[in-house]
Amino acid sequence: LAISWMILQVVGDAARALTLTTAVLGSLTLFPLYLLTHRLYGSTAATLTALLFIVNPLIWLESSKAYSDVGGLFFLVTALALGYNTLIHHREHLTMPAPWPRLWLRPLYWGSVVFGMMFGVRLAYLPFICTWGWLVYALCRLRNDRLPLMTALNGTVFGVGLWLVPFLLKVGLPDLVLAAKMNTAGTVYQYGHTLVTSQDYLGRAV
Numbered sequence: 001l002a003i004s005w006m007i008l009q010v011v012g013d014a015a016r017a018l019t020l021t022t023a024v025l026g027s028l029t030l031f032p033l034y035l036l037t038h039r040l041y042g043s044t045a046a047t048l049t050a051l052l053f054i055v056n057p058l059i060w061l062e063s064s065k066a067y068s069d070v071g072g073l074f075f076l077v078t079a080l081a082l083g084y085n086t087l088i089h090h091r092e093h094l095t096m097p098a099p100w101p102r103l104w105l106r107p108l109y110w111g112s113v114v115f116g117m118m119f120g121v122r123l124a125y126l127p128f129i130c131t132w133g134w135l136v137y138a139l140c141r142l143r144n145d146r147l148p149l150m151t152a153l154n155g156t157v158f159g160v161g162l163w164l165v166p167f168l169l170k171v172g173l174p175d176l177v178l179a180a181k182m183n184t185a186g187t188v189y190q191y192g193h194t195l196v197t198s199q200d201y202l203g204r205a206v
Helices: 002-011 012-026 030-041 043-055 059-064 069-088 100-104 106-121 123-143 147-171 173-189 201-205
Strands: none
Touching: 012 030, 012 059, 012 123, 012 147, 030 043, 030 069, 043 059, 059 069, 059 106, 059 123, 069 106, 106 147, 123 147, 147 173
């Protein structure tokens, strides 16, 4: 919303501002995606992934409309890139003097903030909390303490608060609950791509 507001001051049209925001976030997704893939599989795989992302027609389609899919993807990939960066660098901080825990967990904290902000953009990505939880669990096992867990919780709560508190102050809790119910009902019963609205299992599998 902050990005949309800034673009709105330039273009003067709310619909165009939202569309341009999606396009900007879709473009920026390329950078954390490359970083994450590079950390996981190397430069060749990262370059190929970036090229496939650039030419993906679905990304172009979603980025040209005021949808939340690509915006949520940007926050998700950025959070995972920061979290995995913490995971692979944990050994480098074993021999560092205090306050190494704070320095080591800084990417995890900001990744958690971004992860919490993601829910304000794309709540349908909530199942990815399992992926984030596994990463935090792995960090806790590596260090044999709860510091990564507390860091992730603090960051996630702060990230959620960045959008939830202003939203509650703006519309109030009853309207927020009503909007959530309407969106859930629409997703399950009207918009398609669920077991209720689309029972062509073979076509969906293909």
